[in-house]
Amino acid sequence: MPGHLQRYREIAQVLSRNGLYATAYQAGLGRWLPSLGHGYVNPREDDDIRPEILVQTFRDLGTTYVKFGQALSMRRDLLPDAYCDALGTLTDSEPPIPVSDIRAVVRADLGADVGELFASFDEVAIATASIGQVHAAVLKDGRDVVVKVRKPGVVDKVTEDLEILGNIARHLERNSGFFSDIGVTGLVEEFSRALRAEMDYTIEAHACEEFGTYFAGDKRIHIPWIHWDTSSTRVLTMERLTGIRVDNVTALDAEGVDRHSLALRSCEMLLRMVFEMGKFHADPHSGNLLIEPDGTIGVIDFGMVGRMTATMTRQFAAIIVGMYRNDANVVAEALVALAPPRGRLDRSALRREVSGLLAAMEGRRLTDVRMVDVGMYLFRIVRNQRLALPADIVLLVRMLTIVDGLGRRLDPTFALSDALNPFAERLLLQRLDPRYWAGRAREATLDAVMFSTELPSYARRLVERLDKDGVDINLRAEEFDPLVTRVEGMTDRLVLGMVVAAMIAGGSNILVANTDRLGRFAGPVLGGMWAVLGATGGYLAWTGRPWGRVKGRKR
Structure with missing residues (x-):
């Protein structure tokens, strides 16, 4: 804390300027608050944090908090829709920094000036954000590339803010029932890991290569290659893809692209990532999907990647199939397996809410069922029943929502469920394959061996705990x-x-x-x-x- 006094003071001033006095006290920032001439503020009282006030506060606090707000905007399983909608308006776009600063970073990381590394380097940025800036360039061998460079000083500033944000989250969780209920400390830790990874461009480069290797045999999909000789933690050089944005319907029609086929191919590509690869592009918005002259789908920007374990994929598939078959019990049980309850679970109430979702879908044509509506309903169930939904599932639902919207723009008859259900059923049918059970048996054997080696340690700690604290048994009166x-x-x-x-x-x-x-x-x-x-x-x-x-x- 001593090393961040000025930043703490700035944050306290922003909170007080936006009328969030009680929140500042609950966040442990009371000592830096300006003198209040209008009376005493009870730190135990929660502020009325309206969505627009929260958005303005994040904007005033800068890059790290804007990105945290963007991350929160996806958590409809934790926050009411009004807050998520408001936070979704946050953007981290910033004016470009001087190209001389970009050149200095390249020189420091790669040991040579851009003139020595590239045949040409465009001094006007083609994209800029809070963390990095992108320039077009040409390699010495004549290949077109884009060079993404991390802005100088960003890491130190973000690191300081993440440390402070973590401290604030711990105070808020101790002093406020609302922040305790949503587990704000865990949210901040999860966000910190993601943001630190985003600032290391080698992570994005490896992810891009991994997707490129997986789809190497599919000529309908184009993943850019990485030029490692001019890449580092702060500099990322990759193949430059060109084409029509996938949402530019007028241009696609002018080129004679079959939009129905394009919608199906785009959806199939992203679902293969989820159900076969176990990793998926978590931000496939229209700017990241480019349609090349021959109809090939070019995919860029792998800075946000979701990951699915085999168990998560199976449970998600069960939810999809259960919804398709109108089976509330299957959906409810798979949802609980996927998102364990954070407290006591009322299974009857859960089944009633799931039945409500299925009833709302019953009788409607698949083309009329929008993924955004299904996702919001599911998030509402998770929020009401206090289920702990994994962050990657949140990213997955968001990705499917984006895909559903793009598919409908390309083809009004597009129904995501038509493409989604066969993948889910195929995954579940794999459980009838003896090879599947052989694999599960191997996993179970390894788990048993690992557990047997760790059991003495667990037993020793249990005995020590019993000797020290005894056993507490909690019973409710009605029991x-x-x-x-x-x-x-x-x-x-x-x-x-x-x-x-x-x-x-x-x-x-x-x-x-x-x-x-x-x-x-x-x-x-x-x-x-x-x-x-x-x-x-x-x-x-x-x-x-x-x-x-x-x-x-x-x-």
Whole structure:
């Protein structure tokens, strides 16, 4: 904290200027707040943070907070739609910096001036953002490339803001119920990892190469190659792709492109990434998909990539198939497996909400079901039921929403579900393949071996914890009622059984000792005794059944 005093002061001033005094206190920034002439602010009270105020605050705080706002705009599983819509208006576009600064970064990282590395280097940027700036260039061998250069000083500034944002998030989570409910600390940690990765251009370069290798055999798809000799952490040089933006319907028609076929091919490409590759382009907006003269789809900008584990992919596929088949139970169970609850789960309420979604879709033509509506409904269910949805699934739903919109623009008859469901069903049918189960068996064997080696360590820590703290058992009051009723019933039967046993023993002794004296009355006495015992035994048998009653209470 001592090294960031000035930045803390700036953040406190921005919050107070936007009327967020209580939030500033909850964020641990009270000492830097200006003197309040209008009275005392209770730090325990939450501010009325309206969407427009939140957007303005992020804008005022600069690059890191704008990007954090953009990340939050996708979290409809955590935030109300009004906030996500408002945060979606944030943009990190900035004016270009002087080309001399760009040249200095290239020289520092690659050890030579742009004039030595490239046959030509366009001094006018073709794109600029808060972190990097893009220039067109030509390699010495005549190939056209684009060069993305990270702006100088960005890392230090972003690193400082991320450290402060993490500290603020921890304070907010401790002092505010709202920020605690959404798990703001985890959101900030997740955002920090993504932003740090975005600033390292070698990560994007490797992702681009990986997608290029996967689609190398498909001539309908063009992924740019990386020129590693002129690339580094701060400089990324890749093939320059040219073509018509995928949403420019007029230009596509002028070139005679079959838009129906293009919509299907674009969708198939992105779904193959999800269901086959396990990684997907998380931002396939129209500016990142270029249609080349021969109809090839060029894909650029792999700075945002989503990742799917095999389990996540299977559960997502189950949700898709369950929705397609109108099966609320399948959708609900797969949703819980994909997004574990953050607290107690009301499965009945979850199934009711899922049934509501399916009812809203029932009877509608597939072309009328928009992915944006389905996604928003699903996010609302996740938010209401407090399910912890993985960030990559959020990216996936966003990607599918973008694809659905592009497909409809290219072809009004396009239905994403027509393309999506066969992929999902094919994935689930793989579970009938013996090779699938052989793979699962290998995984289970490895897990068992790893668990067996770690078990002694876990057991030792468990014993140490028990010795130190003991065991706490938490029960709610309503949970005691069935238990008390059960114990009372067992006690009743136990006491009655003891009485009956005493009667049997005593009666037997009396009969044996007085058989001669009772004479002909011995038989009736014995019969009456057995009748009492039979009635008592019947009572015990009846009350011992699950549906029996003791003292008028249900078992």
